[in-house]
Amino acid sequence: MAAPHPFSTQLIAWQKVAGRHDLPWQKTRDPYRIWLSEIMLQQTQVATVIPYYLRFLASFPDVGALAAAPIEAVIAHWAGLGYYARARNLHRCAGQIVAVYGKKWPESEELLAELPGIGRSTAAAIAAFAFGRRAAILDGNVKRVLCRHFGVAGLPGTAAVHRQLWTLAESLLPAHGIEAYTQGLMDLGATLCTRSRPRCADCPVAAGCLAKRDSRQGELPERRPKAAVPRRRASFVLISDGRRLLLERRPPLGLWGGLLVPPEGEPAAVAARCGLALGEAQALPPLEHAFTHFRLTLEPVLCRVDGQTLAAEPGLEWVDLATAAEAGVPAPIGKLIRQVASAAD
Numbered sequence: 364m365a366a367p368h369p370f371s372t373q374l375i376a377w378q379k380v381a382g383r384h385d386l387p388w389q390k391t392r393d394p395y396r397i398w399l400s401e402i403m404l405q406q407t408q409v410a411t412v413i414p415y416y417l418r419f420l421a422s423f424p425d426v427g428a429l430a431a432a433p434i435e436a437v438i439a440h441w442a443g444l445g446y447y448a449r450a451r452n453l454h455r456c457a458g459q460i461v462a463v464y465g466k467k468w469p470e471s472e473e474l475l476a477e478l479p480g481i482g483r484s485t486a487a488a489i490a491a492f493a494f495g496r497r498a499a500i501l502d503g504n505v506k507r508v509l510c511r512h513f514g515v516a517g518l519p520g521t522a523a524v525h526r527q528l529w530t531l532a533e534s535l536l537p538a539h540g541i542e543a544y545t546q547g548l549m550d551l552g553a554t555l556c557t558r559s560r561p562r563c564a565d566c567p568v569a570a571g572c573l574a575k576r577d578s579r580q581g582e583l584p585e586r587r588p589k590a591a592v593p594r595r596r597a598s599f600v601l602i603s604d605g606r607r608l609l610l611e612r613r614p615p616l617g618l619w620g621g622l623l624v625p626p627e628g629e630p631a632a633v634a635a636r637c638g639l640a641l642g643e644a645q646a647l648p649p650l651e652h653a654f655t656h657f658r659l660t661l662e663p664v665l666c667r668v669d670g671q672t673l674a675a676e677p678g679l680e681w682v683d684l685a686t687a688a689e690a691g692v693p694a695p696i697g698k699l700i701r702q703v704a705s706a707a708d
């Protein structure tokens with residue numbers, strides 16, 4: 364076998380003394396826990412993930428419990444983390460692990476990558492951490508580290524550069540210490556080789572870094588010029604009797620699928636649909652929320668009602684105002700509800 368690359372040996376040595384060792388999903392070989400953390404960490408920061416991860420595990424301690432749970436319960440535990448397709452795929456994947464594999468996870472990265480919601484890089488992370496397999500990860504942070512360190516030019520999203528990065532990632536895999544190496548790559552990308560202002564003075568692989576040598580950290584990886592982000596608006600009616608708030612479960616697919624939100628639409632249309640006589644509508648400050656492909660302006664209005672009964676509209680439910688922000692609602696809706704709840708105090 365070829366001599367290990369200095370990049371890998373330096374990274375492993377650094378991870379052992381200076382990397383992260385106390386995250387709740389470390390110090391385990393349980394593929395269920397590792398998988399759950401890897402899915403939650405896609406697109407989401409560690410500090411945000413930790414409380415979700417712990418709550419999720421408390422309710423669904425193993426893959427059988429998750430597969431047996433209703434999808435609404437899974438979505439409710441995910442509420443606020445965003446990218447809700449991850450929660451739906453998580454549930455489908457748990458179902459397949461039970462039905463196809465009898466609750467025993469496949470060990471190879473190839474089989475793992477065939478499961479719902481698990482791409483090639485996530486499959487490799489699970490295979491490395493749970494089964495000690497020499498498999499290469501290549502998420503956004505790792506792409507940034509490799510592009511800088513090895514001076515890889517071109518857009519990482521293009522097929523040729525993407526292939527080049529996978530080949531490079533595989534060529535760097537150490538013969539021993541795959542867990543520390545994989546964790547080291549993640550730690551380096553998350554803590555030192557950050558998108559802006561990388562801390563090269565503390566970097567364990569700085570000696571061989573081409574971007575540092577040529578002062579090109581700001582230019583690598585190359586970025587696609589920003590396209591204009593489409594903007595959308597949506598009106599929501601927060602209907603409250605001072606004690607409760609009316610929420611509606613969204614259809615399973617589409618934006619915020621399966622989550623609870625206040626009824627969407629103009630107050631008159633919402634009143635007719637819910638069979639309620641609404642008091643005067645009070646406009647609340649609009650709220651901006653960024654999704655991957657568009658920005659949404661939420662235009663909320665607050666309407667008071669007096670202890671009225673609802674038309675038998677399926678999907679509508681009264682929720683205690685004091686706890687509604689934690690009742691399985693998306694993050695920006697949670698913000699709106701907290702405003703209304705604190706004003707009602």
Ligand code: SF4
Pocket residue numbers: 508511512555556557561562563566567568569570572573574575580
């Ligand atoms: S030296 Fe700087 S740019 Fe190079 S890998 Fe380390 S942190 Fe990233």
